[in-house]
Amino acid sequence: MISLENTTLLCVISAPSGAGKTTLCERLLAEFDQLNYSVSCTTRPPRPGEENGKDYYFISETEFHERIQQGDFLEYASVHGYQYGTLKSQVLQGIETGKDVLMDLDVQGAFRLRRTLHANQEDALLKQSYADIFIAPPSIETLEKRLRSRGKDPKDVIGRRLDRAEKECARWSEYRYLIVNDDLETSYNILRSILIAEHHRVRKS
């Protein structure tokens, strides 16, 4: 008798490096079968262990520009001199199969995607629900400790990541939801609750 339209949820997660986003997203994808991860394109070279088509589609600068020309991207942005872009095809595939789409975007990417959806350029996309979540570290000091203890990055890279984290964190209020990741279990519980709640939202605003 009564039901919400069966729409796909487009869910964007942004977080500075070290805030715990990857772990949280992996758990979400493991729990929710109906959630598809949208694999982005990038011109940055793969890091050890990264797989083409799973972590990213690793493509050349030339191909990236061709794809821009062809209108293949829903949004794209340049970060640290490399290009990153969300393929329309990844999102449409989710919509066609009735699955939710999880996008891991930086603040620039999320901002551009919001603008695109708002600008009504993509009819099929606009009919979907959209929710974006910012995951913040409890403080920049905590983030610094986490990045140091990971031992992955040299000092100057950590410094650059922290500068960038501070700038990104300043934009948390652009998002619909904020999770301050102090404790992983608590944060995961909030994240999955947001996903469930969003499927029962009536007003899309």
Add this chain to the structure above:
Amino acid sequence: MISLENTTLLCVISAPSGAGKTTLCERLLAEFDQLNYSVSCTTRPPRPGEENGKDYYFISETEFHERIQQGDFLEYASVHGYQYGTLKSQVLQGIETGKDVLMDLDVQGAFRLRRTLHANQEDALLKQSYADIFIAPPSIETLEKRLRSRGKDPKDVIGRRLDRAEKECARWSEYRYLIVNDDLETSYNILRSILIAEHHRVRKS
């Protein structure tokens, strides 16, 4: 460093009689310590087992009208010839103690409360987050079966309840969230998720 303002959540739940609202609310209050139930005033006589000050404040027509004059109500409405009203004091008490407030209102009451909050009449109240949830039965037929099997009401009362349920269900789209209560466990999981998610909402719109 980053945090949402520590606001109280005003949570309104509406549902036609027999949709499972009471059970769901009781479970919510049992699980969430920070949730306070807002006891309404009514001029309807208590039913067997109902306690004054727990289920309702049972007051006379005269007292109800005096309280309207004194501006004691956040909203009030007449249902089946009886008056029902939400006391401002109940909600303010929640806000002062930093607790969320759960309100069980019919569609008229929820509509009036939304209008009051929108009209900006209550500053302290407007700063709070507000979420309303409509709980619907899977169908009017299911509701009829449930009401009959409860065996509490005579036939004509069931007929009246069903008429009213149909009218109420027609207004589900006024709410922020819709839960179609087909299975109690599933519905409860959604309800608690909404409460958790709403505490992490940034944009209040």
